[in-house]
Amino acid sequence: MKAKPVVQGLYMVPLGGVNAFLLDAPEGLVLIDAGFPGKADAILAAMADLGRAPGHLRHIVLTHAHRDHIGSLAALVRATGAETWMHRLDAPIAERGAGFRPLKPAPNFLLRLLFHMLIRSDVKVEPATIDHLIEDGDVIPLAGGLRAVHAPGHCAGQVALLWQARGVLFAADVCTHLAGLTDPIGFEDQEEGRRSQRKLAGLDFTVACFGHGKAITHDAARRCRAKWPAVPA
Numbered sequence: 001m002k003a004k005p006v007v008q009g010l011y012m013v014p015l016g017g018v019n020a021f022l023l024d025a026p027e028g029l030v031l032i033d034a035g036f037p038g039k040a041d042a043i044l045a046a047m048a049d050l051g052r053a054p055g056h057l058r059h060i061v062l063t064h065a066h067r068d069h070i071g072s073l074a075a076l077v078r079a080t081g082a083e084t085w086m087h088r089l090d091a092p093i094a095e096r097g098a099g100f101r102p103l104k105p106a107p108n109f110l111l112r113l114l115f116h117m118l119i120r121s122d123v124k125v126e127p128a129t130i131d132h133l134i135e136d137g138d139v140i141p142l143a144g145g146l147r148a149v150h151a152p153g154h155c156a157g158q159v160a161l162l163w164q165a166r167g168v169l170f171a172a173d174v175c176t177h178l179a180g181l182t183d184p185i186g187f188e189d190q191e192e193g194r195r196s197q198r199k200l201a202g203l204d205f206t207v208a209c210f211g212h213g214k215a216i217t218h219d220a221a222r223r224c225r226a227k228w229p230a231v232p233a
């Protein structure tokens, strides 16, 4: 499994339908999201590809408690001893490995098809301890600062992460970039999800990374604003 460079110090790790990201920080490697269950070895292989041992992974930041983002969290913590960070509304789901909230499919035929292939709220994953709870506006003191932007609608405890030092937004599943920039496959609350899309479009960034789909490496905020006219912060 190859780690794909996005910008200096940032690598995308494609994990079969969902992405995780590795940030090369002074305090060690930081992982954003942890893939479906059974993907720990693929993430460790991507680290090995960068010349890093499991112990080099020091922190794991989870954008939200869906199975495709927290599935391998417990296995990764076991393998690396990394500390974990998550919004307080979603942390209890990761800590129980259950209690996923139901989603309604997005209003788009293709996304709806994917939704019925991928989404089940009755699933369980291996529980994992969350060491640090995140709130909206917190600047997580990793990689020079990752600002948490609470972005509910797809998932109540979802956060996007703004890496201001590098002009990178990790948009999580607020939107996807599969066949163009569009919705996630489902929403807990679609109106809330739209507000979160406009909120992210109002931020200042050049590069956008998504839970699903390719990264946008130039002019990403403008492209998001063209799709979702921003509301003033």
Ligand SMILES: [Zn+2]
Binding pocket: 064, 066, 154, 155, 173
């Ligand atoms: Zn999700």
Ligand SMILES: [Zn+2]
Binding pocket: 018, 066, 068, 069, 173, 211, 212
């Ligand atoms: Zn996802």
